[in-house]
Each structure stands twice: as structure tokens, then as C-alpha cells.
Amino acid sequence: MKTILIKNAHIVNEGTILKGDILIEGDYIKEINDSISAKSANVIVFDAEGKYVLPGVIDDQVHFREPGLTNKATIETESKAAIAGGITSFIEMPNTNPQTTTIEELEKKFEIASKTSSANYSFMFGGTNDNLDEILKVDPKKVAALKLFLGSSTGNMLVDDPKVLETIFSKTNLLIAVHCEDEATIKANFEIYKEKFGDDIPIKYHPEIRSEEACYLSSSKAIALAKKTGARLHVFHLSTGKETDLFSNKIPLKEKKITAEVCIHHLWFTDKDYDTKGTLIKWNPAVKTKNDREQLWEALLDDRIDVIATDHAPHTIEEKKNVYTKAPSGGPLVQHALPAMLEMYHKEKISIEKVVEKMCHNPAILFQIEKRGFIKEGYFADLVVVDLNNPWTVKKENILYKCGWSPFEGTTFKSRITQTFINGSLVYNNSKFSDVKAAKRLTFNR
Known part of the structure; x- marks a missing residue:
């Protein structure tokens, strides 16, 4: 030993x-x-x-692209980048190809990770409008959560049938993690800008298309449904100040039934950065205003927001440099997330103890992960x-993502x-x- x-x-x-x-x-x-x-x-x-x-960081939302999208990333390459960034455990999303919406496909991903991952791992199971039987087979002790796309889905993963949603919320014992953006609102906004600009919509309009209204409408509906059914709900990547009022800091995290996450990019960038970063900072939900960023910080520090994550979602640089309608949303972040938050510590925006709480302790509490997230005897x-x-600069030669680029x-x-x-x-x-x-x-x- x-x-x-x-x-x-x-x-x-x-x-x-x-x-x-x-x-x-x-x-x-x-x-x-x-x-x-x-x-x-x-x-x-x-x-x-x-x-x-510090305790190893637990990232509750990553897209490592395997299987099916391995030209962008693999579990092997991205988990290696993660450990270089201090992330020792990750929870990966189901929108791979094939999608992780059956027990068979879920077990295939666990098998890949067991052979190639450098970091501790789990996966979310994906919900659709027609896979309730599979959802009910998932063992809550072995799988991180159920992921529902209530907007911005790939394949058939948009769960948009209200009756199906209520049934899932009512019947599953899994924690339900949701991406909240209202598709009808986004489509209506998109058509306005598409008619005006064609495919080459200026990136600065991205937060107008994927708007505050789209986010708030979807988040508030999900929370209302969770309250109605008693489901355990975790809302991913808040991007607007308005949404922060939907969450509470009146009880300890372990007693909360409804929790929230914010991502590194929504704490770092604002819509002013589109001028220099362009589609490299095109995410769903969109990076929004300075005021939104400040309200997200306020909610993070007063414990209405519980977790900081990455939503690491790499694409090739060739894809990202396409015109607006063809440039995919998402970017790589696991290698640089903790250094970015420690930079905020140096700027006196957050204490190092609070960084550890939001990136290490709280994901372990929220997902009930066994014996991780803390520096404790027996863990x-x-x-x-x-x-x-020990200053260093992010350069192409020290970027470890398979896609080879970083917004940092x-x-x-x-x-x-x-x-x-x-x-x-x-x-x-x-x-x-x-x-x-x-x-x-x-x-x-x-």
C-alpha cells in the first residue's frame, strides 16, 4: 500500500x-x-x-463528446486536461452519438471511462419524450442524475411534451438536471434576425436571440413543476440576473429541493467580449450583460446559486469560426476553470474558501457523492x-484540449x-x- x-x-x-x-x-x-x-x-x-x-474539484457538467463526436474530444483527452486544471471528478452529459438514453448506451460509456479516464467519472442519463421506461430502470445509487433538455437540445432530446414532463418529474427518484431555454421564444427571435441578416447574423445579437425572457420563462416553469411534483431539481448554467430571484438561500444546501449552478464563462465574460472573441464565446445559454454577470456573482456569494461548473463543450476551431448560424455553441473550459476562479480570488471578488465550497464541497453534497469533495480523514x-x-499565460502550446483552442x-x-x-x-x-x-x-x- x-x-x-x-x-x-x-x-x-x-x-x-x-x-x-x-x-x-x-x-x-x-x-x-x-x-x-x-x-x-x-x-x-x-x-x-x-x-x-484544496479538495479535488468536482465538475457537474461536461461534454466529453464520446462516443460519436471524437473528432472534437474524447473521455481520455478531456479528462487529462481536467486533472491538469485540478478537476478530479466529472459528470458527463448524455447528448453524445448515440445518445445516452438507454441503459445499454449508458453502460457502454461507463466501460469506455473505466479504461481511459484520468479523472473520476459518472454520467447523466438522458430523458426524451418517449423513454420513461428506461428512465425508471436507472439505479440512483450508481448514476449521477437525469438530464432533461428543456431547450437547446441535439437529436431528439428536447423534452417539450408537458404531460411527459410532469410524468417524469412525478415518477423518477433521480435528481433532475435541466437546461432551461424556451424554444418557441428563441425561434421567434431567431426568425427576426435571420430575415434581417441571413446566415451571417452578428454575434452580438446572440443574447438577444437566446434572451433573458427565454431563460426565465423556461426556468420558472421547471421550478413550478418541481414544486408541484416534489421532484429534486437542479437548474444548470444560469445566465441572467432575473433568474437568480427564483432561488433561495434560506435553508442549507443538503435540505434544498431546488438548486442552481453558474458556469465559469457567465462569471467571466459579458456581451462586450463578443467584439474581440466572436463566436469563440458563443454558448447556450448566451453570455449576457455586465449587469447579469454582477447579479450572478451576487447570487453565488449569497448562496442562492450553489455550484460553479464549466459546461465544457469543445468544438473544432474550424466549426467555431463559421458564420453565426453554422457556428456551434460551446467551448472548452476544464483546464482553466479553477485558475480562472483563483484569478477572481486575487481580484478580491471571492475568497479561496468560497471557491472550494462552490467547486468542491457543494457538488459532493448536491449529488450525494460518497467520500469526495472534502479534505477529511476516511475520504x-x-x-x-x-x-x-506562479503566473503563466494560456498559449496554444500549453492547451491540452483535443480541439486545441481556448477562450482564455x-x-x-x-x-x-x-x-x-x-x-x-x-x-x-x-x-x-x-x-x-x-x-x-x-x-x-x-
Whole structure:
């Protein structure tokens, strides 16, 4: 059994920063204390003097494109980029090809991940208008959640039959995660701009097409249905200030039935960035105004918004540089999400303790993930070592995504992820990857 002793770390956990040591035995954290001595010559001692140790980030929304879209990304390539960015566990979405809407296809994805993933993994099962029987077969202890596209779907994954929706909300025991944008509103808006500009609609109109109204209308309907049926609802990637008023901070997260997420891009960019970034920052839901961004920050910090995620969704650069109607929405983010949030810490926008709460603790609580998301004795040793004063610039040569580009290219971050441990194994060390496959399938305490 491998034994690793991390010495002299600033340990960030549950709202505190403790200067101390962490003893890892096998896959687990054995001891946390002010000072721990190596009791054997076989103990590997790692000195973290001057560095911060965080729980591994849990990203609750990624699109790793496998199977079927592997020209853009694979579980292998994107999970490798994730661990370089301090993300030790991910939950991947069902809109692959084929879609993950049957138990058979779900198990195929688990099989791929078991052989190729560098990070711990789980998948969401996809709902459609006609797969209720399959949904009811899903074991809540083994699968992260049920994903419903209430807008912006691919294939046949738009769930737009009100009777089907109510039945799903009423019958499933799974947490329901939703993408909320009203399709009728978006289509009406799109036709106005298409008639005026043709295919080459200026990207600045993207947030007018995928508007505040489209987001709020869909989110409010989903929340009303959850309240009516008692379903456990998690609303993905809020993009408007108006939507934040739909959520509460009056009870602890573990008691909430309705929760919310915000993504890195909606906390970083605004509609003014379309002038320089163009379709590279075309996402669904759209990046909106500075006022929306500030209201999202306010709701994040006062706990109406519970989780920060990436919605990592890579496309090739050739696809992204198409005209508006042909440029797909989405972008790669897992490698740069934690550095971006630590940059906000340096700008005094958020504390490092709050970053850990929103990116590590809360996803574990919200999805009831077993023994992850915290630095605790008896928990899996998923740990990230961060140097808060080691600047680096995002360049093509250090981008690890298969698609080879990033919306952060040219950005200098003050903080650097120097080491990542997964299940007690050092898998990433100063820009070098270990050959050890330490990743495990996530399990859920439900």
C-alpha cells in the first residue's frame, strides 16, 4: 500500500485554512494534523511549503463528446486536461452519438471511462419524450442524475411534451438536471434576425436571440413543476440576473429541493467580449450583460446559486469560426476553470474558501457523492496543490484540449495547479502526467 505524506500545506476545507500535514494511505486520507512524522522509510514525503491544498474539484457538467463526436474530444483527452486544471471528478452529459438514453448506451460509456479516464467519472442519463421506461430502470445509487433538455437540445432530446414532463418529474427518484431555454421564444427571435441578416447574423445579437425572457420563462416553469411534483431539481448554467430571484438561500444546501449552478464563462465574460472573441464565446445559454454577470456573482456569494461548473463543450476551431448560424455553441473550459476562479480570488471578488465550497464541497453534497469533495480523514485522497503566485499565460502550446483552442488564450493567470492527486495517486506533477490510472467510478450515498 502506497503511503504519501504532504507536509507544510495550507489546507483549505470547510471554510477554514489550516497549516498542517496530510497523510495518505492507499486511496484514502488517513490523518490530518498540525504535524505528522513519517514513521517509515517507505513513506513518500511531499513538501507543500508555501502552497495551498484544496479538495479535488468536482465538475457537474461536461461534454466529453464520446462516443460519436471524437473528432472534437474524447473521455481520455478531456479528462487529462481536467486533472491538469485540478478537476478530479466529472459528470458527463448524455447528448453524445448515440445518445445516452438507454441503459445499454449508458453502460457502454461507463466501460469506455473505466479504461481511459484520468479523472473520476459518472454520467447523466438522458430523458426524451418517449423513454420513461428506461428512465425508471436507472439505479440512483450508481448514476449521477437525469438530464432533461428543456431547450437547446441535439437529436431528439428536447423534452417539450408537458404531460411527459410532469410524468417524469412525478415518477423518477433521480435528481433532475435541466437546461432551461424556451424554444418557441428563441425561434421567434431567431426568425427576426435571420430575415434581417441571413446566415451571417452578428454575434452580438446572440443574447438577444437566446434572451433573458427565454431563460426565465423556461426556468420558472421547471421550478413550478418541481414544486408541484416534489421532484429534486437542479437548474444548470444560469445566465441572467432575473433568474437568480427564483432561488433561495434560506435553508442549507443538503435540505434544498431546488438548486442552481453558474458556469465559469457567465462569471467571466459579458456581451462586450463578443467584439474581440466572436463566436469563440458563443454558448447556450448566451453570455449576457455586465449587469447579469454582477447579479450572478451576487447570487453565488449569497448562496442562492450553489455550484460553479464549466459546461465544457469543445468544438473544432474550424466549426467555431463559421458564420453565426453554422457556428456551434460551446467551448472548452476544464483546464482553466479553477485558475480562472483563483484569478477572481486575487481580484478580491471571492475568497479561496468560497471557491472550494462552490467547486468542491457543494457538488459532493448536491449529488450525494460518497467520500469526495472534502479534505477529511476516511475520504478519498482527491487533492489539488496550488501555487497562488506562479503566473503563466494560456498559449496554444500549453492547451491540452483535443480541439486545441481556448477562450482564455492570451490570458495570464497568477495561480498554477502544480500537483493533482486522485485516489491517493499523484497523477499530475508540474505539467507532467503519470501513467497510473487511478480514476474510479463515482458512487452516490442515496
